[in-house]
Amino acid sequence: MNGFALKIFGCQMNVYDGDRIASELRVRGWREVPEEEADLVVYVTCSIRDKAEQKVRSDLGRGGRKPLVAVVGCMAQRVGRELLARFPQVRVLCGPRQLGRLAGAVEEAMEGRTTVLLDDDPRALEDLEQIPRRRQLPFKSFVTIAHGCDNFCTYCIVPHVRGRFQSRLPGAVVDEVRSLVDDGVVEVTLLGQNVNSYGTDLQGVSFASLLRSLSAVEGLRRLRFATNHPKDLTDDVIAAMAEEPKICPAVNLPIQAGSDRVLKLMNRGYDVASYAERIGALRSALPDLAVTSDLIVAFPGETEEDFTLSLEALRRFRFDQVHSAAYSPRPGTAAASFPGRLPAMEARRRLNAVNDLQLGIAREINASLLGRVFTVLVDGPAHRGEGLLQGRTATDKVVLFPGQGLEGRFVDVVVADADAWSLKGRLVERM
Structure with a gap:
């Protein structure tokens, strides 16, 4: 059985894509292993700034063992052919809108073939339909609701590498969220380059209507979304946030x-x-x-x-x-x-x-916020601080507090201290 490793650079959409890629490879019989043991390393890449691309180039240029590499995402689309010529271990290029063809391409690469899957048509889309069964936290998941962007901010590479804006059908999004909830997810974050544009290319659908439909999914506790564009943030979205308690006030x-x-x-x-x-x-x-x-x-x-x-x-x-x-x-x-x-x-x-x-x-x-009590979804052990847990409030504040064994649970925490990056507190005993 072949082993693969994932290296994810950049945004939350790349994390979501990485989780789906891992889930698809597992379904096809691959096993996820440490990078030093992998037959295949999948780089899910970012081009938003030059620094993000330099990290990938530096990583690809490291000495030592050279497993087969697939470069996926924005950097593959922008400079993939350069990487193919410079790094012999790169055998697969896959643009952001061709993920549905990636698993087949890496299997062919294992047999010696080099495959280039770039997005020649900015409106074409062959997406990966796999729901992310492998997640960084089993009780949280990202869900992309739209691909591409039509805004063309003058500084931004995204429309050039991710193509034109295209909403996913609302039924597909709702079905995915229901499936994730059935798999133990209690918090979902909706993703798009501009979530407020959702539905503008569909009949009778809006971002606000999608938010309300997802709020009705039984078992879902929290719903978040990013990123918004000020020119497209409508009153009906604000009304949905105010009226649907599952939508986080962040x-x-x-x-x-x-x-x-x-x-x-x-x-x-x-x-x-x-x-x-x-x-x-x-x-x-x-x-x-x-x-x-x-x-x-x-x-x-x-x-x-x-x-x-x-x-x-x-x-x-x-x-x-x-x-x-x-x-x-x-x-x-x-x-x-x-x-x-x-x-x-x-x-x-x-x-x-x-x-x-x-x-x-x-x-x-x-x-x-000192002295206030917040309901926190516990992520797990804090990255710093022995014996501390870390979680987030509905307003997306990081909270650190003493405890153990509460991952994935909602607990009440009273804030006792604060700095610019996080709150610190203690558990409130529930009666």
């Missing part, structure tokens, strides 16, 4: 910049005023809402005034967390040819300023 709403001029250069489709209106509508409907965001600094042509407006946006909107990054040019995107690229040292200064400001805001928000 949302990722990327702002990307605090300057209207930069947002226009980014082709984001909204300004700061309309973003503020959406945040206001969310927080009015969901008083306990936690909001995370994404922010890019040093976008080509970003002036000091533009950057100051981004800092002001952080102070104004007070996000629970911000995923910040310095602009990384991606070949083939519009912004890659924009003038006004900032020096690396200046980009680093701006990124550090954003992170320092946000650290203080996150610390203040978390400190305001």
Whole structure:
């Protein structure tokens, strides 16, 4: 029996794809083994920034044993042929929309064949239908509800490597969630490059209607989703969040910049005023809402005034967390040819300023939760701290507390301490 290992880089969609790939290979008789024992290593790759690609190149170039390699996902689509020419162990390339053909291709590769499965048609899709029976946590699962993206933000490689937007049929999504719940899953996170666009290419379907259908699945306890686009976040989605108790009061709403001029250069489709209106509508409907965001600094042509407006946006909107990054040019995107690229040292200064400001805001928000009791889904032992468990609140806050043997259970925890990244507490005895 052949053994395989998975190496996953990048986003949650890649984690979901990796779980499905592993489940399909297992069904076909493969066994998952440590990398040093594997006959096949599957790299599920990311191209969102150059650093993500360099990690894969570095890993492929390491010395030592060279098992057969399949490179899957965005990097395969963008620079796969370069990898094929440079690394002899790479025998399979598979784009994000060809996963349904991957298992057959790796079996052929074991017999000496090299296979290239790239997405020549950005609207074609041959997806892997396998439900992820192998999951990092057996009681949590991701579910992709749409493929590709039509927004073409000027900095973003995703539409170029993942193709055009395409919703999955609602029945297929509901069936998958039901199957996952039957397999022990209590929390599902819906994924898409822009979940708010779900259903725009289907008749009589919307993201809000999908959320309500999934909320009716018996046995599902929590429902999350990411990522949202401010220009497409509609009132009916906010109403569903407020009215359906299974939908977690947590949302990722990327702002990307605090300057209207930069947002226009980014082709984001909204300004700061309309973003503020959406945040206001969310927080009015969901008083306990936690909001995370994404922010890019040093976008080509970003002036000091533009950057100051981004800092002001952080102070104004007070996000629970911000995923910040310095602009990384991606070949083939519009912004890659924009003038006004900032020096690396200046980009680093701006990124550090954003992170320092946000650290203080996150610390203040978390400190305001001292003494409150939250219901936490326990993930397992904490990554740091002997004898501590780690779980998450409905608002997606990480909570650390003493205990053991509670993985997959919901427990009540009172918050006794807090820092910018997590809450600390103790179990509340249930009467």
